Amino acid sequence: MNYLKMSKNELEAEKKALVNVYEDYKSKGLSLNMARGKPSPEQLDLSQPLLDSLKSTDSYYSDDGTDCRNYGGFNGILECRHFFGDILGVSHENVFVGGNSSLNLMFDTISCFMTASLYEDTLPWHDVKDRKFLCPVPGYDRHFGVTGYFGFEMIPIPMNSDGPDMDMVEKLVSEDESIKGIWCVPKYSNPTGITYSDEVVKRFAALKPAAKDFRIMWDNAYAIHDVTDTPDELLNIMDECKKNGNEDLPILFCSTSKITFSGAGVAALAASNHNMDILMKRLKYATIGYDKLNMLRHIRFFKNYEGILNHMQKHKALLAPKFKVVIEKLNSELKDAEIAEWTDPNGGYFVSVNVLNGTAKRVVELCKEAGVVLTDAGATYPYGNDPDDSNIRIAPSFPSVDELSQAMDIFCVCAKLAALEKLI
Amino acid sequence: MNYLKMSKNELEAEKKALVNVYEDYKSKGLSLNMARGKPSPEQLDLSQPLLDSLKSTDSYYSDDGTDCRNYGGFNGILECRHFFGDILGVSHENVFVGGNSSLNLMFDTISCFMTASLYEDTLPWHDVKDRKFLCPVPGYDRHFGVTGYFGFEMIPIPMNSDGPDMDMVEKLVSEDESIKGIWCVPKYSNPTGITYSDEVVKRFAALKPAAKDFRIMWDNAYAIHDVTDTPDELLNIMDECKKNGNEDLPILFCSTSKITFSGAGVAALAASNHNMDILMKRLKYATIGYDKLNMLRHIRFFKNYEGILNHMQKHKALLAPKFKVVIEKLNSELKDAEIAEWTDPNGGYFVSVNVLNGTAKRVVELCKEAGVVLTDAGATYPYGNDPDDSNIRIAPSFPSVDELSQAMDIFCVCAKLAALEKLI
Numbered sequence: 001m002n003y004l005k006m007s008k009n010e011l012e013a014e015k016k017a018l019v020n021v022y023e024d025y026k027s028k029g030l031s032l033n034m035a036r037g038k039p040s041p042e043q044l045d046l047s048q049p050l051l052d053s054l055k056s057t058d059s060y061y062s063d064d065g066t067d068c069r070n071y072g073g074f075n076g077i078l079e080c081r082h083f084f085g086d087i088l089g090v091s092h093e094n095v096f097v098g099g100n101s102s103l104n105l106m107f108d109t110i111s112c113f114m115t116a117s118l119y120e121d122t123l124p125w126h127d128v129k130d131r132k133f134l135c136p137v138p139g140y141d142r143h144f145g146v147t148g149y150f151g152f153e154m155i156p157i158p159m160n161s162d163g164p165d166m167d168m169v170e171k172l173v174s175e176d177e178s179i180k181g182i183w184c185v186p187k188y189s190n191p192t193g194i195t196y197s198d199e200v201v202k203r204f205a206a207l208k209p210a211a212k213d214f215r216i217m218w219d220n221a222y223a224i225h226d227v228t229d230t231p232d233e234l235l236n237i238m239d240e241c242k243k244n245g246n247e248d249l250p251i252l253f254c255s256t257s258k259i260t261f262s263g264a265g266v267a268a269l270a271a272s273n274h275n276m277d278i279l280m281k282r283l284k285y286a287t288i289g290y291d292k293l294n295m296l297r298h299i300r301f302f303k304n305y306e307g308i309l310n311h312m313q314k315h316k317a318l319l320a321p322k323f324k325v326v327i328e329k330l331n332s333e334l335k336d337a338e339i340a341e342w343t344d345p346n347g348g349y350f351v352s353v354n355v356l357n358g359t360a361k362r363v364v365e366l367c368k369e370a371g372v373v374l375t376d377a378g379a380t381y382p383y384g385n386d387p388d389d390s391n392i393r394i395a396p397s398f399p400s401v402d403e404l405s406q407a408m409d410i411f412c413v414c415a416k417l418a419a420l421e422k423l424i
Numbered sequence: 425m426n427y428l429k430m431s432k433n434e435l436e437a438e439k440k441a442l443v444n445v446y447e448d449y450k451s452k453g454l455s456l457n458m459a460r461g462k463p464s465p466e467q468l469d470l471s472q473p474l475l476d477s478l479k480s481t482d483s484y485y486s487d488d489g490t491d492c493r494n495y496g497g498f499n500g501i502l503e504c505r506h507f508f509g510d511i512l513g514v515s516h517e518n519v520f521v522g523g524n525s526s527l528n529l530m531f532d533t534i535s536c537f538m539t540a541s542l543y544e545d546t547l548p549w550h551d552v553k554d555r556k557f558l559c560p561v562p563g564y565d566r567h568f569g570v571t572g573y574f575g576f577e578m579i580p581i582p583m584n585s586d587g588p589d590m591d592m593v594e595k596l597v598s599e600d601e602s603i604k605g606i607w608c609v610p611k612y613s614n615p616t617g618i619t620y621s622d623e624v625v626k627r628f629a630a631l632k633p634a635a636k637d638f639r640i641m642w643d644n645a646y647a648i649h650d651v652t653d654t655p656d657e658l659l660n661i662m663d664e665c666k667k668n669g670n671e672d673l674p675i676l677f678c679s680t681s682k683i684t685f686s687g688a689g690v691a692a693l694a695a696s697n698h699n700m701d702i703l704m705k706r707l708k709y710a711t712i713g714y715d716k717l718n719m720l721r722h723i724r725f726f727k728n729y730e731g732i733l734n735h736m737q738k739h740k741a742l743l744a745p746k747f748k749v750v751i752e753k754l755n756s757e758l759k760d761a762e763i764a765e766w767t768d769p770n771g772g773y774f775v776s777v778n779v780l781n782g783t784a785k786r787v788v789e790l791c792k793e794a795g796v797v798l799t800d801a802g803a804t805y806p807y808g809n810d811p812d813d814s815n816i817r818i819a820p821s822f823p824s825v826d827e828l829s830q831a832m833d834i835f836c837v838c839a840k841l842a843a844l845e846k847l848i
Binding site for chain 2 (some may be wrong): 036038039044047048049050051052054055056058060067068069070071073099100101103105107108111114115124126128142145146148149150242257261262263264281282284285286288289290292293294339361408
């Protein structure tokens with residue numbers, strides 16, 4: 001059944017059989033979506049009590065007596081800064097609590113450095129005409145969108161099973177002063193689902209960039225988002241950086257978007273005192289303060305770090321069967337054909353599949369025609385350009401298990417069909 | 425009792441008497457605050473039912489069926505765009521609904537134009553090294569903070585009783601291409617409380633700036649914030665601009681910060697199609713969408729435009745007596761001395777007082793020593809520099825009527841004392 005070892009006649013026969021299966025699926029007029037890392041309605045239901053955690057009859061005061069309905073409390077209510085400090089593994093004093101989107105905080109961070117110097121002897125990045133950013137691939141399209149918008153040349157860095165290719169990262173950043181940063185999703189990476197090894201984190205923390213204002217955008221989006229009982233552990237980047245006197249390197253981000261409500265959660269960033277000074281100088285003019293009532297709602301709902309970890313167990317219970325279906329289908333339908341490889345992550349929101357080189361776009365197209373929407377092929381690469389046309393990101397969270405099972409059947413047929421078209 | 429006509433002996437006697445009164449107040453150890461335009465707890469209480477307008481058992485769908493808990497709905501839920509379109513007097517299609525802060529949307533707007541060109545043949549403002557912004561004075565310190573942060577030279581424009589000095593505005597913008605915009609609070613202006621006359625709005629709409637990318641930052645913060653039964657009417661800037669083919673000139677802002685919760689309201693901006701294209705291109709990368717549950721809460725609470733107008737009547741009932749106390753105290757204590765002038769606005773959040781030239785800083789200092797906190801003297805001018813050292817912004821909303829009455833007594837004594845010190 002290894003396609004690569006089949007004769008032309010065998011391939012033709014296989015294709016003929018699969019076309020029939022495919023046409024059958026197509027005739028069903030399905031509408032299934034595995035495109036975005038969206039929580040399912042059932043996952044959102046888990047946080048439904050949050051909507052009652054701040055009623056008109058409840059106290060609207062934070063622990064320090066701030067009336068959370070009014071202006072004030074610029075960097076977030078204290079208990080919320082502690083809460084995110086626990087999630088990110090940093091002191092609350094280095095935490096700023098923002099609005100409903102960590103992407104927004106990341107965008108604001110890059111935007112800040114575009115017009116403000118990080119040091120007296122460095123330029124605002126807008127004035128660095130050949131500015132560049134490192135982009136581990138496959139990676140998160142919205143990250144690439146931000147640096148693309150701000151005119152960075154984006155340099156793809158291959159992802160290994162333990163994180164980005166650090167030989168390449170070290171070489172590039174030590175040589176080129178115009179490289180200003182790197183995007184990282186260090187735990188349950190988007191989309192491969194892998195977690196950076198201790199060695200990779202240590203090498204990040206020990207970087208000696210040519211650019212004094214080089215920054216690591218450490219998007220810890222899936223810090224506590226396990227989907228198996230063998231969760232990954234991520235080394236604390238800030239602690240490691242401090243050991244090297246490198247605490248200005250990383251800026252950490254997280255949110256409750258995939259914990260409570262994707263559209264109405266709370267986001268936070270954490271950074272060294274120096275980075276905070278630069279960022280807060282901007283934010284002080286950009287806002288009087290983010291939504292403190294929503295911070296309060298979240299704190300009342302979770303109580304503390306243990307509360308949020310317990311809550312994540314409920315997400316796991318809903319997500320685990322979905323990841324299982326994806327992996328089972330890939331194993332049963334694609335393994336023998338040897339035309340695809342995939343990851344089997346312990347957490348996060350994605351399974352990354354590499355189909356036969358040169359067929360990813362075709363697979364996505366075939367799926368679409370059969371009613372299954374996938375993330376665009378290439379989306380996981382800067383400029384949408386996957387040079388191998390191979391990577392496809394599967395997002396199993398939103399559909400039901402039954403829908404997912406059907407969508408994966410179709411995906412596997414399409415992956416095989418596209419491979420056969422290519423091989424014949 | 426006109427200080428300016430008193431003999432030295434009369435002044436000395438008056439001062440001696442007032443020092444005694446002042447020392448009396450000082451000994452009371454008061455703590456009163458008229459510094460910021462913060463709603464009072466009673467005003468925030470008016471919106472307390474909003475906290476129950478979206479319970480766990482309520483529908484979380486917007487009118488078009490969007491699950492407001494999840495991602496999506498980038499430019500705000502449709503009913504909320506209509507709602508803010510009604511407040512701003514523009515089509516909902518030109519409305520973007522943001523987070524909890526219109527200041528944040530204004531900051532983002534300026535930030536956008538710092539690195540993105542408004543037209544193919546104009547430069548990002550960061551690249552305009554001698555960039556300038558017009559700042560009607562007295563004005564809003566946080567506006568000046570934004571353009572100050574982004575390195576604009578800020579040019580003060582005197583405010584008249586019908587708006588900014590339009591002769592000066594027209595002359596400057598027609599001559600100097602490096603002038604990129606002007607800050608406006610067109611209705612119940614911060615701090616003078618005046619509303620731009622129809623003629624002023626028409627002249628704004630007919631501007632012919634040398635800079636193609638000149639923009640009017642139209643901060644309609646007090647669009648429906650009357651405090652008397654003879655409210656001001658503001659001409660619709662967008663309609664007027666359209667008559668002149670000038671619809672790209674203004675960008676409109678408002679929020680519910682002084683309608684529902686200052687810390688947890690909803691803000692919006694409105695602009696022409698061209699301006700929206702530039703701004704949305706940025707915002708698409710900056711966020712997946714702002715907090716839709718809070719938008720939904722607000723819509724459920726108000727139902728429609730009529731609902732919000734009714735709600736504003738309740739604010740008026742709380743604010744009107746406070747403005748009355750301020751004006752009464754100024755009339756009874758300072759009028760005859762002829763050492764101060766003030767506005768008597770029909771709405772907004774402030775009364776602007778011009779004390780005797782050269783004494784504003786001293787008045788604020790004397791007040792502080794007697795336990796009354798005022799906005800810093802000079803804060804209503806760019807760089808905190810009031811050349812006459814005369815303007816003081818009084819914010820009557822937060823204290824109770826009794827506190828305010830006491831604070832105003834002290835303010836008037838301090839204004840007179842400072843004048844006497846100056847005159848003697």
